Amino acid sequence: MATTGSKMNTVFAYTVVYVKDVAKSTAFYSKAFGYNIRRIDDSNRWGELESGQTTIAFTPVHQRETDDLTGVVKTPSSGRERQPVEVCFAYPDVDAAYKRAVENGAVAVSEPEEKEWGQKVGYVRDPDGIVVRLGSYVNPPTAK
Numbered sequence: 323m324a325t326t327g328s329k330m331n332t333v334f335a336y337t338v339v340y341v342k343d344v345a346k347s348t349a350f351y352s353k354a355f356g357y358n359i360r361r362i363d364d365s366n367r368w369g370e371l372e373s374g375q376t377t378i379a380f381t382p383v384h385q386r387e388t389d390d391l392t393g394v395v396k397t398p399s400s401g402r403e404r405q406p407v408e409v410c411f412a413y414p415d416v417d418a419a420y421k422r423a424v425e426n427g428a429v430a431v432s433e434p435e436e437k438e439w440g441q442k443v444g445y446v447r448d449p450d451g452i453v454v455r456l457g458s459y460v461n462p463p464t465a466k
Contacts, residue, residue: 334376339409340383341450344369347380350449354426355411355419355456378409398451409448410455419456420444428454 434444
């Protein structure tokens with residue numbers, strides 16, 4: 323039984339993005355957002371990007387191994403709907419990141435603009451329609 327306030331030494335290890343084509347999406351995120359590909363398995367059913375402590379992983383929308391256990395992934399039925407998740411990347415130069423993403427196949431949603439909370443933010447969609455936020459650091463990372 324878990325106790326409130328206990329330290330479990332947990333680590334946020336993965337964000338898994340469900341996509342139509344693992345190899346295509348992994349290559350897209352690498353080119354559009356500047357990540358190195360860590361691996362794509364031989365079956366093309368799992369891909370990972372080098373993204374720091376938390377891995378960005380890709381897997382097919384439909385999998386016989388998990389659909390019955392955890393449910394079927396629902397995708398938006400129109401361009402006016404979006405996934406119930408947003409992928410966010412922070413960059414020191416949001417304008418350059420936005421331009422790179424669009425030049426490499428991202429669909430432009432909203433050009434970068436300054437927000438009242440002190441962050442510059444722009445939005446694109448990936449080939450699967452997932453919204454990707456490109457933003458500046460709210461508080462720049464400190465040197466270690």
